[in-house]
Each structure stands twice: as C-alpha cells, then as structure tokens.
Amino acid sequence: MRKFISTFLTLIFTIAFNSLLIAHPEGHYKKSDLPSLHQWNLNCNNQQVIGNFMMQRNDLILIEGIEGKIWSIKLNELDKADKAYANAEIEKINRLNGFNNLQTESKNSNNYFIYLLIFGGLALIFYGLSYYAAQKNLNTNVRLTFSSLSVFAIILFFISCKKDTPNNGNGNGNNVVTTGIPKTSTSFIDSAFTPYKPKISTNWDTTYFYVSSTGIPNHNMMVGISSWQQQVPIPQNYTGTNHWSIPLQPVYATTPMSTKTNFMKGAVAIAVNGIPIFNALNNRGEDSYLIGELDQWGGHCGKGDDYHYHAAPLSLSTTSGLKPIAFALDGFAVYGTKEPDGTNMQTLDTCHGHIYNNGVYHYHGTTNYPYVVGAMKGKVVTDPTTPAPENQILPQAFAHPIRPATSPLRNAVITAFTAPSSSAYNLTYQLGNRFGHVNYNWTTNGVYHFEFIDTAGVTTTANY
Numbered sequence: 001m002r003k004f005i006s007t008f009l010t011l012i013f014t015i016a017f018n019s020l021l022i023a024h025p026e027g028h029y030k031k032s033d034l035p036s037l038h039q040w041n042l043n044c045n046n047q048q049v050i051g052n053f054m055m056q057r058n059d060l061i062l063i064e065g066i067e068g069k070i071w072s073i074k075l076n077e078l079d080k081a082d083k084a085y086a087n088a089e090i091e092k093i094n095r096l097n098g099f100n101n102l103q104t105e106s107k108n109s110n111n112y113f114i115y116l117l118i119f120g121g122l123a124l125i126f127y128g129l130s131y132y133a134a135q136k137n138l139n140t141n142v143r144l145t146f147s148s149l150s151v152f153a154i155i156l157f158f159i160s161c162k163k164d165t166p167n168n169g170n171g172n173g174n175n176v177v178t179t180g181i182p183k184t185s186t187s188f189i190d191s192a193f194t195p196y197k198p199k200i201s202t203n204w205d206t207t208y209f210y211v212s213s214t215g216i217p218n219h220n221m222m223v224g225i226s227s228w229q230q231q232v233p234i235p236q237n238y239t240g241t242n243h244w245s246i247p248l249q250p251v252y253a254t255t256p257m258s259t260k261t262n263f264m265k266g267a268v269a270i271a272v273n274g275i276p277i278f279n280a281l282n283n284r285g286e287d288s289y290l291i292g293e294l295d296q297w298g299g300h301c302g303k304g305d306d307y308h309y310h311a312a313p314l315s316l317s318t319t320s321g322l323k324p325i326a327f328a329l330d331g332f333a334v335y336g337t338k339e340p341d342g343t344n345m346q347t348l349d350t351c352h353g354h355i356y357n358n359g360v361y362h363y364h365g366t367t368n369y370p371y372v373v374g375a376m377k378g379k380v381v382t383d384p385t386t387p388a389p390e391n392q393i394l395p396q397a398f399a400h401p402i403r404p405a406t407s408p409l410r411n412a413v414i415t416a417f418t419a420p421s422s423s424a425y426n427l428t429y430q431l432g433n434r435f436g437h438v439n440y441n442w443t444t445n446g447v448y449h450f451e452f453i454d455t456a457g458v459t460t461t462a463n464y
Helices: 002-020 031-036 080-097 112-135 140-160 186-196 314-320
Strands: 039-041 048-050 052-057 060-064 070-074 201-204 208-212 244-247 252-258 267-271 276-278 299-301 307-309 326-328 333-335 353-355 361-364 375-378 413-421 424-431 434-442 448-453 459-463
Touching: 039 080, 052 080, 060 080, 186 201, 186 208, 186 314, 244 267, 326 375, 361 375
Parallel strands: 276 307, 333 361
Antiparallel strands: 039 048, 052 060, 060 070, 201 208, 208 244, 252 375, 267 276, 267 326, 299 307, 326 333, 353 361, 413 424, 424 434, 434 448, 448 459
C-alpha cells in the first residue's frame, strides 16, 4: 500500500510540475536583460510575468522571458493597463508594416482547464474515499492516507489556476554562449531585400527586422516537380503581425539544434524575395529534393497551398549578386556559393556555414544536402505546442489555407505553369502520355475558383 501511494504521489507531482513550465534551453534574453523586460500583470491571483511581447496568435499573445521561457496568455487575462500595452504592441507592428491586423491559425495551448478538472476531480474522489473510510471505521492509516491525498489534490487544483505560473524569468538551464557578436545593421539586412521591393516590404524595431510578403516569388514555380501533392501556390498574407521576424542580435548556441532531428515544421529561414525556406527534409524525414518534390527553383507548395523552398534558392544570386540570398531565423545571413567578397566558398562546418573575414558567422546555400542550414548556429525559441522533430521556430509567419489538403498524384510530372493574369494561374501536368490541368483564379475579396481537368478530359469545378 505504501509503495503504491509513493508511486502515485510521484506521478501526480511530475504531471503537475511539468504542466506549469514551458521552458527551452534557447532564447533571446539572459538574466542580465531582466531590467529591460516588461512586467505583465495577470488578473488571476495577481500573478506577474517578466518578458517581452513576441507575437500574436488568435486571441493569445506569446511573451518571451529569459532563457527561452514562453508564456501563452489570453489578452483578457491581462489587467487593464497591460491589455492596453499588448494592443499597442500589436498596433505598432501593424503600423510599422502598413497593414491591417491579421490573425494566424494555431492550436490553443491553454489547456489548464483540463488540469482544473483533473485535480478537482481527484480532490473529490479522495475526499469521498476518506469519508467512506471514516464511516466504515477502517484503519486510521488508511483514512489519513486518503485525507492527505485529498489535501494534496486540492493544492494542485489551486496551483493549476495559475496556468503557466511565472518565475519572473529566473529559471535555470541556460544553454547558450553569449559572445560579443555585434548587432546586425538594419541597413545591411534591408539592402539584401531591396532588390525585391515593392513585392515585399520591410521594417524593424530594436529587436527584430520584419519582412512582409505575399508568399509569391519573382520567378516561375512548380515546373519540374515529379512527386506532386496536388497543391498549388496561392498568395499568402505574410503581413501585419503575421510577418517574418529576423533577430537583430544573434547569439551562438552551445549546442546547435540539428535540422536532421528538428524543425520539420515551419521555416528555418526567409529568402530575400519574401519566400520562406523550410528544412531540407519534409515532415516524413525525406530529402524533398532527392524524391522529386521540388521544382526547378527548389520550392513547392505545402498543405496550405503555400509556396516555400526546401533547397537553397541559388537562382536569387542572379539578382542579389554577392549580397545574402536569405536570413536564417536565428539572425545569421545566408550567402550563395560565393563568399561576400566574391572569392570561392570556404569549407563549411556541420551547421553549413562558417566565420569568414569579418568575424561574423554566416551560412551558405549549396546544391548538396543540407542545402541551407544543417543546424541552427544561433539560439532559437521553439513552439511549445510542437515537439521535435516537428517543432518549429518562433516567432514566424503562418500560412492560411483556403481549401482542404489534397493527396499525391503518383507519377505525375508538372510540365508548365503560367499566369494568364495577375490573379490567375494555369498548371499543366503529364501522367503517362496524357495531360491534365488545374486552372484557378481569385477575386479581390479572396474567393477562389478552381477548374480541374483530369487526363481523361473530365472537368470538375470548386469554389473556396
């Protein structure tokens, strides 16, 4: 009996403790940054959180404290002053980019009501058992045991009300090396994106450089894909608070997070034409390029009909010259096959980069795996709702699907992709010796009309 109770208590304590903390070994702030971080006041039990606004996701805001700790808080859980402060931060970002507020789709990670039900239920169960034991005049030790468990469950019930109980950013486990990397010049980053304006727009504050785009590149798409998921590119609202964010102050990680075992969801970098760059591996752990999923430019469309790269967009060097072709989401630049001074690329490390003559680390794009990033040289914060290997870096932008995801069409090869107008695309694919087509267009208010012509000549239509 005692062994059972001990094991049970240990299990309950472990569950409770793990439910209260969302912490990561990486992050943008360290203990010395505490005086400069904002103090947030919550309505629940007058709790406080110390950290800076990171991003908005539906009715939530994400707050980052030191050492990679993230709190996901509903706006209406903040006191009046901090709710106004959060709205001001959201409005400031929208104003910087010149766009209206757009909300991203995400899974709500606030599941603390589940813990309230669990611990409240346990409290009632143990109280009932204690009462039953007293009525039946059972052994005193048994009654005390049930009474103690009841009290313990009640304590956990009240603790769970605090949700992600803040520790004011004074957690342990910092796994980063803070070296003297100079803050990246915003004029340097902006110069890399300038050739692709006005299709993209940029702005910045003291922490991030922001990139807004439609998710449509300045080159053709889809041609050459031989393993097709039947997804097609549509414009994305990577704008407002749903923009791309590049940290201005990169910091080296003690243990870089490998892209072989991480980041199989979301982007690892943003190309200078406003197109996200994903892991070289798809979410099944396969090399997207080697299995024929990518077009001639290293990209394809995901389940949200969002166009993105999995291989290095080396064709951008034609326009970008010796400037970076992308920036990783840890803040370090990505160059093409030449060094910034035009010399041949030097030997790369396991992260797929190196420190060159200016003393600052950068990555390189190549034609061989891992193509862009082998491991994140800089520290990053990961989304607590997406465990490895399908974890993703925060903050980043999210696609907005307009139709259900489709299934692969085996042995189909995309042979042509044209734009008959600024709001229409025609895709042609070949299956055996026959051709099929997907023709689609959209209105200014976001209504999409699809016409599917299969290889037998049968036409179906759909509106989204």
